[in-house]
Amino acid sequence: MTPEHCVSLLTDYGLEDGFVAACHGVIVGICPHARIIDITHLVPPGDVRRGAAIMAQTVPYLPAGVHVAVVDPGVGTRRRAVAVAAGDRVFVGPDNGVLSWAAAGADLRAWELTESELWLEPVSATFHGRDIFAPVAAHIAAGRDVAAVGREIDPAGLVRLPPPVRAVRDGTAEGEVVTVDRFGNVQLSLTRTDLDAIGARRGGALTVTLGRHSLRMAYGETFGSVPPGELVAYTDAAGRVALAVNAGDAAQRLGLPPGAHVRLTVSE
Known part of the structure; x- marks a missing residue:
């Protein structure tokens, strides 16, 4: 070098x-x-x-x-x-x-x-x-x-970390939280391709299942796709699906630490 x-x-x-x-x-x-x-x-x-x-x-x-x-x-x-x-x-x-x-x-x-x-x-x-x-x-x-x-x-x-959970089957995309950034945005192991595979389209909505709890959120282009205070799923700069709150902290609201498992399906 x-x-x-x-x-x-x-x-x-x-x-x-x-x-x-x-x-x-x-x-x-x-x-x-x-x-x-x-x-x-x-x-x-x-x-x-x-x-x-x-x-x-x-x-x-x-x-x-x-x-x-x-x-x-x-x-x-x-x-x-x-x-x-x-x-x-x-x-x-x-x-x-x-x-x-x-x-x-x-x-x-x-x-x-x-x-x-x-x-x-x-x-x-x-x-x-x-x-x-x-x-x-x-x-x-x-x-x-x-x-x-x-x-x-x-x-x-060499010691290798196991890859994050990432699976698409039967209309469900299952992944895990990879990182949480300083804004509280929750990055998942899933990609936009995974959401395409389950029929998700931006401008539509997703059902996000966290353990025994499920909630509905918009699938948008960016934070401003929803009003302030509302949840949105989007594709981040690394090409990963992320969950955010416009002008808020999604990790805190959802109680999602790194490693938590998440399931996404298309909402009707």
Whole structure:
């Protein structure tokens, strides 16, 4: 990789402390010309699944380069630190599934980060983002061959998160909540194609079943398809079906956390 390639960062570090700045400083100290893109540092603490979803939905819009994800509740344990090459992108982070939805495809190569000469010393037991992942990413961005970061491993042995539930049968689309954004919009694992398959048409209505409860909502183009305060289903910027309240918080109103199961059918 050449120095102009970017290094992106996704963490659950928050912004109240100096953790993110320390990672930036390490990267620039090793690769002064690196372009650092902060995806987010507000992943809920330890929420590996949320980090994986955000990484997978964001990286396709970033330049080729090195993409670091540190949502790492197992830091300091026997979990592996890895780099995964997928085409012109390299993913660096803990082997706990946080990279698995973004680093996908048939031609993956993977390495365990074992070359300690690339790390900062001494290595903190609880801050591998600063001492291992950031410096390794910076060395790769500066032109170091990714194969030099450690011993190659079989990508089939990497920890992978199970894909979200997504099924269409008998006129019903069944999925689960993938993420909830800061506006309270509830992103499902379902796509517009899934709704097309059950005969849903924008401008019509859907019956949304949440456990034992069902409710009817409009299927629209955007939030403004319904008056303020009303529920609407729409296709979001990632191509997923989402539930929202115009000028409100759908997750709060519906009581839908990530992982909750949802069934959609066409309302008459």
